Amino acid sequence: MGKTVSIIGGGLAGISAAVYLRESGYDVRLFESTSKIGGRTFSYYDAETGLTLDNGQHILAGWYENTFELLEKMNKTPDLNMSQNLHVFFKEKNGNELEFFAKGDEPFLSIAKGFMNYPPLTYKDKFKLLRLREMIEIDFSERLKGKKLSWLLDYLKQTDNLKKYFWEPFAFAVFNAPPEYIDAELFYNVLVKAFEYPTAFSLVVPGESLSELFCVPFVKYSEGKIGLNLSSKVEQIEIEANQVKGLKMENGDYITSDYYVSAVPFYNFERLFTEDSFTAHFGNYKELKPASILSVFLVPEKMPDGFNNKYYFGMAGIIDGFSQWVFFKDEYVSVIVSAPEYTIAEYEGMTKETVCEMVEKEIRNYFPEFKNIKFKKIKYFREKRATFLPVTNNAASRIDSACNVSNLFIAGDWTNTGLPSTVEGAVTSGRKCAELISGS
Numbered sequence: 454m455g456k457t458v459s460i461i462g463g464g465l466a467g468i469s470a471a472v473y474l475r476e477s478g479y480d481v482r483l484f485e486s487t488s489k490i491g492g493r494t495f496s497y498y499d500a501e502t503g504l505t506l507d508n509g510q511h512i513l514a515g516w517y518e519n520t521f522e523l524l525e526k527m528n529k530t531p532d533l534n535m536s537q538n539l540h541v542f543f544k545e546k547n548g549n550e551l552e553f554f555a556k557g558d559e560p561f562l563s564i565a566k567g568f569m570n571y572p573p574l575t576y577k578d579k580f581k582l583l584r585l586r587e588m589i590e591i592d593f594s595e596r597l598k599g600k601k602l603s604w605l606l607d608y609l610k611q612t613d614n615l616k617k618y619f620w621e622p623f624a625f626a627v628f629n630a631p632p633e634y635i636d637a638e639l640f641y642n643v644l645v646k647a648f649e650y651p652t653a654f655s656l657v658v659p660g661e662s663l664s665e666l667f668c669v670p671f672v673k674y675s676e677g678k679i680g681l682n683l684s685s686k687v688e689q690i691e692i693e694a695n696q697v698k699g700l701k702m703e704n705g706d707y708i709t710s711d712y713y714v715s716a717v718p719f720y721n722f723e724r725l726f727t728e729d730s731f732t733a734h735f736g737n738y739k740e741l742k743p744a745s746i747l748s749v750f751l752v753p754e755k756m757p758d759g760f761n762n763k764y765y766f767g768m769a770g771i772i773d774g775f776s777q778w779v780f781f782k783d784e785y786v787s788v789i790v791s792a793p794e795y796t797i798a799e800y801e802g803m804t805k806e807t808v809c810e811m812v813e814k815e816i817r818n819y820f821p822e823f824k825n826i827k828f829k830k831i832k833y834f835r836e837k838r839a840t841f842l843p844v845t846n847n848a849a850s851r852i853d854s855a856c857n858v859s860n861l862f863i864a865g866d867w868t869n870t871g872l873p874s875t876v877e878g879a880v881t882s883g884r885k886c887a888e889l890i891s892g893s
């Protein structure tokens with residue numbers, strides 16, 4: 454067997470590093486502090502409803518190339534609802550339905566066609582869209598340094614209608630934040646990726662739970678190949694003379710290997726080191742600010758007839774609501790509220806019950822089909838640190854995978870991938886560490 458690598462953290466970044474390192478012939482051990490694999494992508498059995506629920510509905514995108522490749526490497530044939538085109542339904546308060554359908558093979562043309570036929574847009578709105586072409590065709594990235602997405606939309610003279618009916622829902626879906634909290638450069642990186650090839654900008658909704666999609670395949674892949682250690686918390690990474698000497702484990706064990714990959718989230722990184730060694734090696738680091746995601750699961754006595762098939766992959770965007778996206782499953786409705794602590798002034802004083810009542814009311818207003826249907830159970834789940842807030846000037850927080858500790862590499866959705874806090878960001882970071890180790 455080849456050289457040894459110890460990976461700290463079993464989220465998608467750690468999983469990706471483990472698979473790519475193993476494929477390159479390394480002897481890999483992964484240490485995960487909790488009793489489950491998957492990190493921020495997991496599903497749980499809820500005894501009260503008898504349902505398996507995700508910690509929050511995840512949407513993937515056509516441009517998630519590293520994610521799809523990782524699934525292939527783990528021999529997983531995923532159940533993904535992915536269309537050739539971007540096809541989304543939006544709903545308004547009065548139940549009015551708006552369809553955005555970008556048909557065709559040429560990315561820019563099909564999106565343009567989607568906008569042309571999008572009911573809420575006026576001629577003026579559509580005319581302003583021409584400015585977008587300028588952004589894709591000219592290398593715009595330098596001009597965006599330190600600027601917010603809200604600045605960029607104003608600069609491109611995007612109208613209030615365009616913001617409300619397209620850019621804001623899109624920002625929440627990809628960045629879990631409204632435009633005033635989004636770094637324009639980060640947004641530009643995603644836009645460029647989304648226009649790379651015809652299917653790149655399509656939305657992808659998993660047809661199975663997050664555990665079935667990512668965690669079970671990884672555990673199967675690991676059998677006989679990767680040393681998987683659950684409930685194994687790394688207390689400290691011990692560094693001497695710019696080299697990791699070993700890992701002090703919470704249970705008293707001491708682990709040594711040739712290489713080490715940290716794949717913990719941004720809020721756990723600093724505490725892996727002593728104060729002195731952290732200052733010596735990551736002195737400029739500034740911890741990112743988190744943003745939460747709140748999921749409300751409504752279990753109706755019965756779904757309205759034919760409802761699940763009505764919307765594209767059972768998904769609809771909410772215009773001007775408390776929530777932003779709704780997903781219809783066979784037995785329940787999953788409603789997503791993105792980063793309410795940054796977007797809803799009264800949020801901090803709200804109880805879970807108030808939130809559930811508001812969401813229930815909203816669903817009945819936006820989808821009149823539910824007006825007379827009773828919800829037998831309503832469940833609330835909040836991930837307080839679901840993503841990092843993608844604000845400008847995050848450079849000191851998004852550190853590189855390689856550092857001045859020669860055998861230590863850093864992965865995680867928060868590292869310097871140029872991507873927002875996403876599944877693809879996490880997978881890309883893990884792969885990057887594996888490539889750096891293989892090439893070192």
Ligand SMILES: Cc1cc2nc3c(=O)[nH]c(=O)nc-3n(C[C@H](O)[C@H](O)[C@H](O)COP(=O)(O)OP(=O)(O)OC[C@H]3O[C@@H](n4cnc5c(N)ncnc54)[C@H](O)[C@@H]3O)c2cc1C
Pocket residue numbers: 461462463464465466467484485486487490491492493494508509510511512513626685686687688716717718721725746836838839840864865866867874875876877878879
């Ligand atoms: C509700 C919700 C909805 C989301 N929606 C989307 C979406 O629609 N699309 C999308 O692309 N992304 C979405 N995301 C973001 C995506 O899930 C994350 O970006 C990604 O899963 C992060 O993976 P990671 O491996 O970097 O970190 P994590 O998943 O946080 O994994 C880190 C792991 O390290 C472990 N760990 C920490 N400290 C230690 C230690 N000392 N020793 C050992 N192990 C340790 C943790 O227990 C954890 O398992 C969503 C996230 C949430 C929470």
